[in-house]
Amino acid sequence: MSVLKVIEVLANSDKSWEDAAKNAVAHASKSVKNIRSVYINEQSATVKDGKMDNYRVNVKITFEVN
Template identity: 90%
Template sequence: MAVLKVIEVLANSDESWEDAAKKAVAQAAKSVKNIRSVYINEQSATVKDGKIDNYRVNVKITFEVK
């Protein structure tokens, strides 16, 4: 039986929500091994001069504990 753990990570990007999610996983992978999945819990953005300035995601990352 596998034991899984979930952590919550916040990340942002100037490009897209997808890029922000990729950055969250890449940063988590530096210290967490065996990442299995990512769940986009929440998306938001900041607006400057009528345009999206920054994309933000709140993600839940699931990994196996060995």
């Protein structure tokens, strides 16, 4: 039986929500090992001069605990 833990991470990108999610996983993987999945909980963006300029995600990252 595996034991899994979930952490919540906020990340952003000036390119896309997908890139923001990738940033969240990349940053979390620096200190968390055995990441198994990511769940996009929320998406939002800021707007500047009528255009979206910063994409934000709230993700839940699941990893296996040894």
